[in-house]
Amino acid sequence: MIAQTQQEKRILALAEPLAEEMGLEVVRVRMTGGRRPGLQIMLDKAGGALADVEDCADFSRALSPILDAEDPISGAFVLEVSTPGIDRPLTRPGDFAKWEGHLAKVELAMPLDGQRRFRGVILGEDENGVHLELDGEVELTAGVDEMTKASLVLTDDLIDEAARRGGLPPQPDEDEFAGFETDETEDEDSDDREENGAAS
Numbered sequence: 001m002i003a004q005t006q007q008e009k010r011i012l013a014l015a016e017p018l019a020e021e022m023g024l025e026v027v028r029v030r031m032t033g034g035r036r037p038g039l040q041i042m043l044d045k046a047g048g049a050l051a052d053v054e055d056c057a058d059f060s061r062a063l064s065p066i067l068d069a070e071d072p073i074s075g076a077f078v079l080e081v082s083t084p085g086i087d088r089p090l091t092r093p094g095d096f097a098k099w100e101g102h103l104a105k106v107e108l109a110m111p112l113d114g115q116r117r118f119r120g121v122i123l124g125e126d127e128n129g130v131h132l133e134l135d136g137e138v139e140l141t142a143g144v145d146e147m148t149k150a151s152l153v154l155t156d157d158l159i160d161e162a163a164r165r166g167g168l169p170p171q172p173d174e175d176e177f178a179g180f181e182t183d184e185t186e187d188e189d190s191d192d193r194e195e196n197g198a199a200s
Contacts, residue, residue, distance in 0.1 A: 001091040001147060003029045010072045015041060018062055024055060027084050028091050037077040039067075042084045048098060050165070056081040086162045087154040093144050097125040102161065103153040104132065108146055119153065 003012040008029045019026050027042040043051040043059060060081040067073065090096055090104060105119045112118075118140050120132035129143040130150075144150070152158055 001028070001089070001144065001150065002026060004148070005031065007031060007072060011039065011041075011067075014066055014070055014072065015063060018066065019043065019059065020046070022055075022059060022062065024051060024059060028089050031073070037073060037075070038080060039073060039077055040080045040082070042082055042089070044084065051083050056083065086159060087152045090150040090152065091144075094125065095144070096122050096130045096150075099152055099158075099161075100124055102158050103155055105149075105151060105153055106130070106132065106140075106142065106147050107149040108142060109148050110146070112140070112142075 003009045008031055011031075012026060012029045015026050015029065023046045025044045025046050025048075027044050028040070030040045032038040032040060041059075041063075043055060045051050045055065060079060063081075064079065067079070090099070090106075096104065100122050102122055103119065104122050105117065108116045108118070110116075118132060118134060120134040120140060123131040123133050123139065125131065129141045129146070132140045132142075134140055
């Protein structure tokens with residue numbers, strides 16, 4: 001789920017070696033629509049520690065010339081580099097295990113008993129997949145590769161845990177959190193950016 005479309009996978013192939021070189025990990029790559037396309041990249045530090053504003057700024061500056069040279073996106077676009085936020089997307093095997101006991105929501109690629117969207121407490125993650133306790137003590141087991149979307153649900157317990165692990169990540173509405181724009185045009189930015197992207 002780090003990247004879904006062929007275009008996103010191509011961008012991920014460009015971004016991951018750079019991230020590794022800089023001691024970072026790519027959490028998610030997404031293209032968004034609108035009058036000017038947006039490219040959103042979320043980062044962690046290698047090993048899962050929280051990235052900071054400086055990490056995002058350094059990565060954005062280093063990635064921009066690579067995108068210019070390889071040209072995976074035709075025309076003007078907005079590049080947004082950010083941390084995942086507290087209610088972070090869960091995109092990789094092992095992500096769920098790090099947040100055992102917390103509430104998550106997932107969307108399956110194929111319906112299960114006519115339902116694709118589920119919400120439950122993370123019981124664990126093993127070779128059989130992710131285990132969620134749903135309402136009524138029903139357990140859902142699904143692999144990350146069977147999901148199209150997954151993220152933590154913002155709760156007081158999650159906020160407390162994020163703080164305990166080393167501080168809350170910078171949020172997009174903080175004054176010092178800046179996004180970075182490439183291939184500037186006079187078009188207005190898209191209004192339908194996803195949550196947790198940095199504002200340009």
